[in-house]
Amino acid sequence: MARSVPLLWVLLPGLAALEPLSVGLAIGVASALTGYLSHPRFYCSYVECCPRAGQRLNATALKAQLDNRLFGQHLAKDVVLKAVLGFSNNPSPKKPLMLSLHGWAGTGKNFLSQILAEQVHPAGLRSKFVHLFLATLHFPHHDQVKLYKEQLQNWIRGNVSACPSSVFIFDEMDKMHPGVIDAIKPFLDYYEEVDGVSYRKAIFIFLSNAGGDLINKAAFDFWSSGKRREDIQLKDLEPLLSVGVFNNKNSGLWHSSIIDRNLIDYFVPFLPLEQRHVKMCVRAEMRARGYAVDEKIVQAVADEMTYFPKEQKIYSDKGCKTVQAKLDIHEDLVMREMKARG
Amino acid sequence: MKLRRGALRAALALVLLPLLTPAGAVEPISLGLAIAGAAASALTGIISYPRLYCYFRECCLHRHDRRAAAALQEDLDKKLFGQHLVSKVVVKAVRGFLNNTNAKKPLALSLHGWTGTGKNFVSKIVAESIYKKGLQSKYVHQFVATLHFPHAHSINLYKDQLQSWIRGNVSICPRSLFIFDEMDKMHAGLIDSIKPFLDYYELLDGVSYRQAIFIFLSNAGAEKITEVALDFWRNGRTREDIQLTDIQNALSVSVFNNKNSGFWHSTLIDRNLIDYFIPFLPLEYKHVKMCVRVEIDSRGYTVDEDIVSRIADEMTYFPREERIYSDKGCKTVDAKLDYYYDF
Numbered sequence: 001m002a003r004s005v006p007l008l009w010v011l012l013p014g015l016a017a018l019e020p021l022s023v024g025l026a027i028g029v030a031s032a033l034t035g036y037l038s039h040p041r042f043y044c045s046y047v048e049c050c051p052r053a054g055q056r057l058n059a060t061a062l063k064a065q066l067d068n069r070l071f072g073q074h075l076a077k078d079v080v081l082k083a084v085l086g087f088s089n090n091p092s093p094k095k096p097l098m099l100s101l102h103g104w105a106g107t108g109k110n111f112l113s114q115i116l117a118e119q120v121h122p123a124g125l126r127s128k129f130v131h132l133f134l135a136t137l138h139f140p141h142h143d144q145v146k147l148y149k150e151q152l153q154n155w156i157r158g159n160v161s162a163c164p165s166s167v168f169i170f171d172e173m174d175k176m177h178p179g180v181i182d183a184i185k186p187f188l189d190y191y192e193e194v195d196g197v198s199y200r201k202a203i204f205i206f207l208s209n210a211g212g213d214l215i216n217k218a219a220f221d222f223w224s225s226g227k228r229r230e231d232i233q234l235k236d237l238e239p240l241l242s243v244g245v246f247n248n249k250n251s252g253l254w255h256s257s258i259i260d261r262n263l264i265d266y267f268v269p270f271l272p273l274e275q276r277h278v279k280m281c282v283r284a285e286m287r288a289r290g291y292a293v294d295e296k297i298v299q300a301v302a303d304e305m306t307y308f309p310k311e312q313k314i315y316s317d318k319g320c321k322t323v324q325a326k327l328d329i330h331e332d333l334v335m336r337e338m339k340a341r342g
Numbered sequence: 343m344k345l346r347r348g349a350l351r352a353a354l355a356l357v358l359l360p361l362l363t364p365a366g367a368v369e370p371i372s373l374g375l376a377i378a379g380a381a382a383s384a385l386t387g388i389i390s391y392p393r394l395y396c397y398f399r400e401c402c403l404h405r406h407d408r409r410a411a412a413a414l415q416e417d418l419d420k421k422l423f424g425q426h427l428v429s430k431v432v433v434k435a436v437r438g439f440l441n442n443t444n445a446k447k448p449l450a451l452s453l454h455g456w457t458g459t460g461k462n463f464v465s466k467i468v469a470e471s472i473y474k475k476g477l478q479s480k481y482v483h484q485f486v487a488t489l490h491f492p493h494a495h496s497i498n499l500y501k502d503q504l505q506s507w508i509r510g511n512v513s514i515c516p517r518s519l520f521i522f523d524e525m526d527k528m529h530a531g532l533i534d535s536i537k538p539f540l541d542y543y544e545l546l547d548g549v550s551y552r553q554a555i556f557i558f559l560s561n562a563g564a565e566k567i568t569e570v571a572l573d574f575w576r577n578g579r580t581r582e583d584i585q586l587t588d589i590q591n592a593l594s595v596s597v598f599n600n601k602n603s604g605f606w607h608s609t610l611i612d613r614n615l616i617d618y619f620i621p622f623l624p625l626e627y628k629h630v631k632m633c634v635r636v637e638i639d640s641r642g643y644t645v646d647e648d649i650v651s652r653i654a655d656e657m658t659y660f661p662r663e664e665r666i667y668s669d670k671g672c673k674t675v676d677a678k679l680d681y682y683y684d685f
Binding site for chain 1: 431432435437438439442444445446447449498501502505534537538542543544545546586614615617618677
């Protein structure tokens with residue numbers, strides 16, 4: 001301390017020559033450079049970045065999400081977990097992951113794809129690396145199929161070159177023109193690179209209602225023969241689905257070369273939901289709104305839903321849809337209960 | 343004329359010229375401080391209450407206004423006659439939806455019923471409870487099928503335009519209200535074009551539609567509703583005994599399969615995107631009288647029961663034998679009034 005004082009005295013005249021602005025600038029540039037060199041992706045805490053090649057999916061988090069939020073789909077959970085983890089842990093996959101989700105309305109197909117997207121890119125559907133296409137919205141006119149093909153190809157090529165682990169979700173596949181999907185077939189095949197861009201880390205998810213009636217029939221047959229829902233295996237449904245979807249004129253995959261060449265990795269069936277699953281949905285919705293779960297209201301809402309088939313009335317017509325709306329009607333009861341309890 | 347105006351301006355300038363001289367006495371420092379103080383207070387005002395201008399001009403509804411549901415209930419009780427089902431369901435639906443900050447899909451109401459029973463009236467009341475200007479608000483959009491989408495061959499154009507209109511307006515104001523009238527006359531494919539907006543998506547091309555409200559009005563299913571109401575009457579039960587469940591399922595199927603309904607084989611019902619099917623019961627004699635009384639009141643005349651009965655008697659009723667329900671609901675009542683009151 002004592003020694004630095006004379007040192008300062010000696011340097012003082014020299015300090016007068018230092019220009020404050022240029023010194024400040026120099027210090028700033030030096031620190032920024034050091035910061036950048038030591039942690040090149042520090043900006044990723046502020047802006048969304050593409051996940052690096054080495055990043056693995058968090059298996060436990062995904063399993064927890066699926067168990068807590070998706071009800072009644074033991075097959076879908078199983079298949080998706082294995083598929084996605086296997087794909088993510090594979091350091092060099094041979095082709096992009098392709099899932100085809102089939103099932104009745106309201107069983108959770110969009111929901112599952114949302115959960116998946118959130119695991120890969122934390123921002124979920126809002127991420128700039130997750131792309132959602134709706135057949136009726138983005139490809140509405142059948143006479144413009146050529147234009148849609150070109151646009152779709154450019155879009156996919158551009159985004160995968162920006163971020164190799166992009167996620168593409170195609171909804172309403174049963175309403176999509178068969179030609180449009182043929183346009184992206186080259187990207188889904190076993191190529192190492194196509195025009196310099198590698199598509200092997202991308203994920204493609206197709207959602208549709210096609211095959212839903214077949215799955216319902218199979219589930220009903222299981223129920224009729226007294227077997228448990230959890231005993232339904234994928235091998236019972238997969239061949240049914242593949243052919244039913246392939247031959248169904250209304251499926252976007254009709255005679256598409258995607259099935260022809262077996263490019264779909266996994267057919268994921270969604271079973272229709274029973275009353276107990278509808279009740280789980282109601283309870284989850286009540287919890288999400290911050291109410292205490294009241295079994296009377298849960299039963300009342302579940303009873304208001306319509307069920308099929310006509311005689312046995314096992315499976316909900318709309319899955320878990322419109323549960324929120326029905327809860328609004330019963331909300332008066334809920335508020336009164338809450339007030340009564342104080 | 344112009345010469346006179348020019349001369350006037352010159353004279354004004356000359357008169358005001360002496361006032362400029364005191365400018366020489368303005369002190370730069372104090373003036374600067376005054377300007378800085380004014381700017382600082384304006385800034386504080388804006389930061390502390392950013393939506394100050396909402397007092398002067400119309401703004402998009404951001405926070406839930408408690409008075410909306412209360413006003414809605416009050417208006418429906420006072421002004422709507424003979425629709426006990428409607429007032430119950432609409433208030434709960436709208437209140438629940440507005441309260442819910444985390445709605446999973448936009449609210450879609452389908453109002454069905456006989457003509458003249460109050461469907462447009464209810465949509466007007468709903469619009470007014472949310473936006474003060476009601477149907478004149480720039481966030482409330484009304485589409486009439488026969489007016490806005492008349493030609494069947496331009497359906498592709500209508501689809502594109504409708505989608506752009508909805509997308510544009512919801513991105514400006516998430517809490518927009520869209521009313522579609524004469525749904526039974528709308529081309530089946532056109533409604534399919536807005537189906538994506540009504541579905542359970544979080545975001546579509548960066549725009550969230552979860553806070554919007556869609557109201558569909560139509561006459562489809564009116565016969566079915568009348569059937570149910572007649573059954574109740576014939577079995578001696580009161581009108582107020584009719585519950586929503588009695589009508590709801592019957593409606594849903596009949597509207598879906600009716601070729602004339604705008605919903606025929608549309609994916610809206612397929613996917614159960616309509617949150618509430620709200621039936622409008624046909625109006626009886628006593629309800630027509632209530633309409634007449636309200637109309638007389640609104641014009642400022644004194645209510646004469648004799649005239650009220652006479653006007654109500656002049657309306658035609660169906661079915662032919664029992665003659666319970668008014669053919670046109672409350673429509674043409676005001677015209678008949680003119681005949682009796684000649685002032």
